[in-house]
Amino acid sequence: MKDEVESRDDRVANLKGMGCSRKRVEDARFTQGKGNYVDDIKLDGMLFGDFVRSPYAHARITSINAEEALKVPGVLAVLTAADLEPLGLHWMPTLAGDKQMVLADGKVLFQGQEVAFVVAEDRFAAADGIEAVEVEYEELPVIVDPFEAMKTDVVLREDLVADDGSIPDGAHGPRTHPNHIFTWEAGEKEATQQVLDNAEVLVEESMYYHRTHPCPLETCGCVASMDKVNGKLTLWGTFQAPHAIRTVVSLISGIEEHNIRVVSPDIGGGFGNKVGAYPGYVCSVVASIVTGKPVKWIEDRMDNLMTTAFARDYHMTGKISATKEGKITGLHCHVTADHGGFDACADPTKFPAGFMNICTGSYDIPTAFLEVDGVYTNKAPGGVSYRCSFRVTEAVYFIERMVEVLAIELGMDAAELRRINFIKKEQFPYKAALGWEYDSGDYHTAWDKALTSVDYDGLRAEQAQRVEDFKAGKTRKLMGVGLSFFTEIVGAGPVKNCDILGLGMFDSCEIRIHPTGSAIARLGTISQGQGHATTFAQILASEIGLPADSITIEEGDTDTAPYGLGTYGSRSTPVAGAATAMAGRKIRAKAQMIAAYLLEVHDNDVEFDVDRFVVKGAPEKFKTMKEIAFAAYNQAIPGIEPGLEAVSYYDPPNMTYPFGAYVCVMDIDVDTGVPEIRRFYALDDCGTRINPMIIEGQVHGGLTEALAVALGQEIAYDDMGNVKTGTLMDFFLPTAWEVPNYETDHTVTPSPHHPIGAKGVGESPHVGGVPCFSNAVHDAFRAFGLRQTNMPHDHWRIWKTANELGLHD
Amino acid sequence: MIPAAFDYYRPTKMDDVIALLKEHGDDARVMAGGHSLIPMMKLRMAEIPHLIDLQAIDGLNEIFIEDGQMTIGAMVTQHDLINHAGLEAAAPILREAALQIADPQVRYMGTVGGNVANGDPGNDMPGLMQCLDATFLLVGPDGERSVAARDFYEAAYMTAREDEEVLTSVSIPAPQGGYAYEKQKRKIGDYATAAAAVQIIKEDGKCTAASIAMTNLSDTPIYSVDAGAALVGTAVDAAALNAAKAAMLGDIDPTEDNRGPVAFKKHVAGVILARAIERAWSRA
Numbered sequence A: 001m002k003d004e005v006e007s008r009d010d011r012v013a014n015l016k017g018m019g020c021s022r023k024r025v026e027d028a029r030f031t032q033g034k035g036n037y038v039d040d041i042k043l044d045g046m047l048f049g050d051f052v053r054s055p056y057a058h059a060r061i062t063s064i065n066a067e068e069a070l071k072v073p074g075v076l077a078v079l080t081a082a083d084l085e086p087l088g089l090h091w092m093p094t095l096a097g098d099k100q101m102v103l104a105d106g107k108v109l110f111q112g113q114e115v116a117f118v119v120a121e122d123r124f125a126a127a128d129g130i131e132a133v134e135v136e137y138e139e140l141p142v143i144v145d146p147f148e149a150m151k152t153d154v155v156l157r158e159d160l161v162a163d164d165g166s167i168p169d170g171a172h173g174p175r176t177h178p179n180h181i182f183t184w185e186a187g188e189k190e191a192t193q194q195v196l197d198n199a200e201v202l203v204e205e206s207m208y209y210h211r212t213h214p215c216p217l218e219t220c221g222c223v224a225s226m227d228k229v230n231g232k233l234t235l236w237g238t239f240q241a242p243h244a245i246r247t248v249v250s251l252i253s254g255i256e257e258h259n260i261r262v263v264s265p266d267i268g269g270g271f272g273n274k275v276g277a278y279p280g281y282v283c284s285v286v287a288s289i290v291t292g293k294p295v296k297w298i299e300d301r302m303d304n305l306m307t308t309a310f311a312r313d314y315h316m317t318g319k320i321s322a323t324k325e326g327k328i329t330g331l332h333c334h335v336t337a338d339h340g341g342f343d344a345c346a347d348p349t350k351f352p353a354g355f356m357n358i359c360t361g362s363y364d365i366p367t368a369f370l371e372v373d374g375v376y377t378n379k380a381p382g383g384v385s386y387r388c389s390f391r392v393t394e395a396v397y398f399i400e401r402m403v404e405v406l407a408i409e410l411g412m413d414a415a416e417l418r419r420i421n422f423i424k425k426e427q428f429p430y431k432a433a434l435g436w437e438y439d440s441g442d443y444h445t446a447w448d449k450a451l452t453s454v455d456y457d458g459l460r461a462e463q464a465q466r467v468e469d470f471k472a473g474k475t476r477k478l479m480g481v482g483l484s485f486f487t488e489i490v491g492a493g494p495v496k497n498c499d500i501l502g503l504g505m506f507d508s509c510e511i512r513i514h515p516t517g518s519a520i521a522r523l524g525t526i527s528q529g530q531g532h533a534t535t536f537a538q539i540l541a542s543e544i545g546l547p548a549d550s551i552t553i554e555e556g557d558t559d560t561a562p563y564g565l566g567t568y569g570s571r572s573t574p575v576a577g578a579a580t581a582m583a584g585r586k587i588r589a590k591a592q593m594i595a596a597y598l599l600e601v602h603d604n605d606v607e608f609d610v611d612r613f614v615v616k617g618a619p620e621k622f623k624t625m626k627e628i629a630f631a632a633y634n635q636a637i638p639g640i641e642p643g644l645e646a647v648s649y650y651d652p653p654n655m656t657y658p659f660g661a662y663v664c665v666m667d668i669d670v671d672t673g674v675p676e677i678r679r680f681y682a683l684d685d686c687g688t689r690i691n692p693m694i695i696e697g698q699v700h701g702g703l704t705e706a707l708a709v710a711l712g713q714e715i716a717y718d719d720m721g722n723v724k725t726g727t728l729m730d731f732f733l734p735t736a737w738e739v740p741n742y743e744t745d746h747t748v749t750p751s752p753h754h755p756i757g758a759k760g761v762g763e764s765p766h767v768g769g770v771p772c773f774s775n776a777v778h779d780a781f782r783a784f785g786l787r788q789t790n791m792p793h794d795h796w797r798i799w800k801t802a803n804e805l806g807l808h809d
Numbered sequence B: 001m002i003p004a005a006f007d008y009y010r011p012t013k014m015d016d017v018i019a020l021l022k023e024h025g026d027d028a029r030v031m032a033g034g035h036s037l038i039p040m041m042k043l044r045m046a047e048i049p050h051l052i053d054l055q056a057i058d059g060l061n062e063i064f065i066e067d068g069q070m071t072i073g074a075m076v077t078q079h080d081l082i083n084h085a086g087l088e089a090a091a092p093i094l095r096e097a098a099l100q101i102a103d104p105q106v107r108y109m110g111t112v113g114g115n116v117a118n119g120d121p122g123n124d125m126p127g128l129m130q131c132l133d134a135t136f137l138l139v140g141p142d143g144e145r146s147v148a149a150r151d152f153y154e155a156a157y158m159t160a161r162e163d164e165e166v167l168t169s170v171s172i173p174a175p176q177g178g179y180a181y182e183k184q185k186r187k188i189g190d191y192a193t194a195a196a197a198v199q200i201i202k203e204d205g206k207c208t209a210a211s212i213a214m215t216n217l218s219d220t221p222i223y224s225v226d227a228g229a230a231l232v233g234t235a236v237d238a239a240a241l242n243a244a245k246a247a248m249l250g251d252i253d254p255t256e257d258n259r260g261p262v263a264f265k266k267h268v269a270g271v272i273l274a275r276a277i278e279r280a281w282s283r284a
Ligand SMILES: Cc1cc2nc3c(=O)[nH]c(=O)nc-3n(C[C@H](O)[C@H](O)[C@H](O)COP(=O)(O)OP(=O)(O)OC[C@H]3O[C@@H](n4cnc5c(N)ncnc54)[C@H](O)[C@@H]3O)c2cc1C
Pocket: B029, B030, B031, B032, B033, B034, B035, B036, B037, B038, B039, B054, B074, B100, B101, B102, B103, B106, B109, B110, B111, B112, B113, B114, B115, B117, B118, B122, B123, B124, B125, B165, B166, B167, B168, B189, B190, B191, B192
């Protein structure tokens, strides 16, 4: 019996380390309703604040009268920009180097903009107070189209035009029009032009990646509590980057950073929506300072959809050139990026269009040029990375559509066109034309595995037959085979080129081993559903030889966790995961010395084996990590400090580049525009796999959000700047009913520069999924001459495509 | 999304309900499942100072089937309807339609009475009730009266019900022949892009009677007499289907919304109707 327990396999299994499908430790509380979200926080005497919001998309405010509101029972205060101005808090800096009104300063720039903050004893009184605030607006011409914005003489941001009418530079260089934010370029303009001019085959296509919204189930919110006795401010909130929020709050409020404690409790999904700083946070802090009481602010669903951080809204025009045989020679991409009324994009400082310059995708394209124009319009600010790393969704959509369009032009099979253009395994590390260095990949193997798994040739044969049948009047359903091959760029990022507000994008882990052989590890990241408490413990278990079940993972409290830049852009595993492994290795190094001392041999004569150090060549002589931990606290070991702790701040040498191959089979009812997903196959290569079950869950979730975006989810505006999709009746959030059965698969190509070879996976399925679903719709109509039609492919747009192709005649 | 303040009443007698309605007039509203009313109040599109909950009134949630007549109490939920074996046998279209309303959570709360009294053109039951030639029983200060479903709807949220009346039950003659409720929607929980309720009687390969009603394609449900008539006497062949479609298109008047523009809705209405007729015919 004893022998069995101590077999090596058993010892490995006991750790529940990397590679095992350990059940999520978070789920016990989530499935029993025992999570602790911001809105669960209730403090003595807590007040509730909520916003008067603008019904207009562009208007001057001529007066705000709070008299009646202050008479509403329970209403204590109504804050306006005039109240915040003396504190210098009526505007706040954005992550993109712009500034944003906290409360409307004389005008409003989008529907739903925050105009006044009503503070009341409870949320019901606040709602009545909001109704009673009288605001007079003088409507201004509304600009919802970014192309019109660049021509009109309607100025949205008077604050960004000099008194003499000239246009000062913005945070990202010269501006050419009052409504212009920046022009950002990557690659070689002339060389690309030359390649395109001399191309054997050249295709040009425009596409609009519509505005949508991350729509986490839990909306944004916070509780601010200023303790006037000790001068400490505590701010609980839905923050994907709690440390960055602490620094920002300190910078804009003047409260010293050690007097601010920011806590992210359980977070019900973020997807980028909870990265930025919002007026609600600032107003809650001010209201708490003014009233001396804790103040809570929680968005309702409409507030969330209409005002806090949207995603996408890229108008993209591409040119792609190739030889007659299909070898791609050049790529040109121009983007008109609609940023709304303020530039509040959440990107690393040097990347105003995020990592859009990964738009050469998975292909060996020698020459390329990208140009992005950011533009102000009368829409909500944002531009966050919705389940992706800084605009990589847009980039991958762009290239995966361009490749399809090129295949049509060449009369080639789109799978084959991809195959002949993939970066080859032996080319890694691969320096792409737009600057990035891809760490590792084996695209051909993944592609072949995917195509074989779905019987690609069989699908094409079936599709051809379907077209015949359709033409013969035997069916009214067309079949689409959607392909996508994506390369992600995640794990921002190297401090040398990635920072947010000047804060380098490293991350951190601090480990304390307790005397009895259990541990706590704290990280600078924060889970919003990803399962960090499960997976980071697995990394550590493998690194330090203590069971994952004996390791507590804690994140989100800036008073206790080491500084880090938070969780988004699939950066937790690439950056904080690396820090965890490195900190674990420091523990192990010290443990080795302790073990050697206990075993009375030289340090180099012991080696690590699963959960212990053994004397080389004498496996019966060992000390388990549990024993070593105890010794660290109860023995005086010459030359070694007591205790067993480590900290690591990890600055990644490069980004990581996960990739994947997806295939979607779709049937489309030509008469109603209803698509039916028959099959979805997703092969992901995220490098080393920490927990296959969690990976599968992430893939399912990301694909579902991809399905949403591709097939219906949008934030649509009318010409007056009114949001048409402000509730979940019209904003498409798929349920189990709409979601197909996903088939997941994988290959493993570890990252060469990451301590455990992991690349990150949370966002890949979204990035690769959107073009896959969209390509399936396009592909269904390829035989009838369709080249490009814009998402979201909802029933009526699909119907319109069929109608315009004459399929209803 | 917080409604304006209101007083809440939970009377146990219908007389008290009517007295409250009389006292407060337009400022009062009865509440059944609340799944149309409360969202409107939360959006502050409806301000209801006096809310009268019908949950505690006895006798409103019963289902009777006798002598070829079904009587469904106003407070019977959509969930109850789906799970009532007797109704499923007598009028299977009720279950088929109710299963296409919203989602299980909504159907646990939403009632038949609320759905038909609401007057929202998006509701599925009004068209269904018109197809089945149902009658609504109303009680008010002057006693009871009944109104045919086909005469009940005047415009969006405007019905033949007076402010002081409460709808207590729906009576339906047991339908004959084949049936179908066909609905296109964008997702679970959505109202119809277009929906069709069809009952057809077939004798010796010919259609002898057909009843057709459409949902969410006008500001009221549309009972299309002409569409039904176009099928009678035919073998429900392609020509008859086209004639029914054309007749129906003459009766509806859809408006553009996020589901799509008018041309799309008309096209889909035709497709959905044809499918409903074909399915009903196959079951007749
Ligand atoms: C997400 C969602 C999706 C939905 N999707 C659909 C759908 O696809 N199809 C569909 O048909 N419905 C749909 N509904 C509406 C749902 O079916 C409602 O429950 C139904 O419309 C109203 O029933 P209720 O019992 O909830 O009525 P309530 O909301 O309580 O009342 C509705 C109105 O009817 C009045 N009323 C209620 N009962 C009576 C009575 N006995 N006498 C007189 N007046 C009365 C009320 O005063 C009120 O004006 C949806 C609702 C939601 C929230």
